[in-house]
Amino acid sequence: MLPPARILIVGGGQVGVNAALRLRSRLRPGEAEVTLVDPTSYMTYQPFLAEAAAGAIDPRHVVVPLRRALPGVRIVQGRLTSLDTAARQAHLLLPSPLNREGPPIELTVPYDRLVLAPGSVSRILPVPGLARSGIGFRSVEEAVKLRNHVLGQLDAASSTRNPEVRQAALTFVFVGGGYAGTGALAELEDMARHAVSHYPTLQPEDLRWILVEAGKRILPETEPQAAARTTAELRERDVDVRLGTRLAAVGPDGIVQLTDGSRFAARTLVWTAGVRANPVLKQTGLAVDAQGRLRCDTHLRVLGGEHVYAAGDCAAVPDLARPGETCRANAQHAVRQAVVLADNLVASLRDEPTVEYRYELKGSITSLGLHKGVAQLRGRSLHGRPAWLLHRAVHLRRIPTWERKARVLSDWLLAGLTGREMVSLGELEEPRAGFEQLMEGR
Incomplete structure (x- = not known):
């Protein structure tokens, strides 16, 4: 009897x-x-992530614990x-078991079949002042930080009599008009519009939201009709959508400079200007394209790599x-490629023929806040509540495990009854700050 084949999957994303x-279901x-x-x-x-940042979903419920979701699968917390x-060996680095500052552990893992799916990382450009002032939006930690920051700016604006400080606190700039940037701005604008009703000195029209996109339209991953409708929806909400514009610099005083010549003060700058393939792929020795993605065939096999497969943003x-x-880098392709990849991998173990990946995108859906959204499905357009409900139904179906589906659904039901969660817990970002202050004043 042959020993079990060793399948190694690099990447715990979609x-x-x-x-x-x-x-697990096929083997x-x-x-x-x-x-x-x-x-x-x-x-x-x-x-x-956008709904977690806006308080519609508990941030803990947008993450799926790997060990709970994948019983029987060995989980190794480390990086390639x-x-x-x-x-047929992968070299990994594992975090120190003592503390984050300790030396990492080197581990070599042999494999018979390899799946490379480390995903993508934020595309950072050398913009002066960006590293000092920018906030990312790729992780649940960044989503929580952004919500705390936005609510903190409302507190600051309501507490000052200085008009310049007030205007800077109420100016929110999002750079990048893809799914992440557009969705985050729309959800947070909707949240902030609701939140100002609890501030007697603030009005919704005091808020200034700016979406900066270098391309000719936002949502380049979608059909032009959906992008145009989304732009119109945002502008109807007084969002300043600037197309063909880039971030030029951010001064130490918080002055944002754009390539269209405009300058203004803003205390919030969110960077969502695209993604790039995980740079670790260049360390694998496998063939990559100009964007750093692994070159694959239609069966999701990496060219030049024996028994190596890839899918998603990195392929x-x-x-x-x-x-x-x-294939475009979006969730529709990622989820379906994962299924075909797994089926082809099982077929290769059994010396059976594999199949090509073929999928025609059915459309695009974007949530723009509570009861707001835009959808384009095979030439048919939806907007408002129908598109918003469709967005929630599609993603509730896609999120893995029934347990997470139930938690997200319960969050939505509670938010519908009691409203968004408006609490800012900035202390979560520095949990030891209070203790350190006590020690200093001892």
Whole structure:
């Protein structure tokens, strides 16, 4: 009897988790051992980050604990550093068991089949002052920080009589008009509009929201009709949408400079200007394209890598529905590629034929706040409450595990009855600050 095949999955995002779930349902007992490696012990469901930031969903409920979601799968909390494809070995670094400052542990993991799905990271440009003033929006920690920051600015504005300080506190700039930036701005604008009703000195028209996009339209991942409708919806809410514009610099005094020549003070600058493939892919020795993505065939096999598969944001997969193009980096492709990848991997173990990945996008859906949204489905447009309900239904179906679905649904029901959660817990970002102050004043 042959020993179980060793399947190693690098990445615990949409592709990694959905591929592991599919493998668990397809593999026979004793056929293979599955190991999943990720720097964190949970998967973040990115489409719900905006609602977590706006207080519609508990931040803990937009993450899926890997060990709970994937029983029977070995979870290793670490990161890939390099590959030895000839020896079929992955070299990992694990955090120190003592503390974060301790030396990491080196670990070599052998494999028979390898799935590379480390996902993407934020695309950071060398803009002066960005590192000092910018706030990212890729993790649940950043979503919580952003909510605390926005509510903190409302507190600051309501407490000052200085008009310049007040205006800077009430100016919110989002750079990047993709799904992340557009959704985050729309949800937080909706939250802040509701929150100012609790501040006697503030009015909704005092808030200034600016969306900066370098391209000719926002939501470049969607159809032009959906992007145009979303732009119109935002402008109807007095959001200043600036197309063909880039962030030029951020001064030490908080003055934001744009390439259209405008200058203004803002205490909130959110950077969501796109993503790029995880840079670790360049350390694997495998073929990558100009964007740093792994070159794959239509069966999701990495070119030049024996028994190596990839999918999602980090993979350049030919799009059979659009000859000459590669699949767009979005959740629709990631979830479906993960299933095909797992099926092909199982087929390779059994010496069965594999299948090509083919999927034609059905449309796009964007949530723009409570009871607000835009959807474009095969030429049919929806907006307002129907699009918002469709957005929630689609993503409630996609988030892994029934337990997380139930928690998210309960959050929505409670928010519908009692309203958004408006508490700012800035102390979460520095939990020892109070203790340190006591020690200093001892």
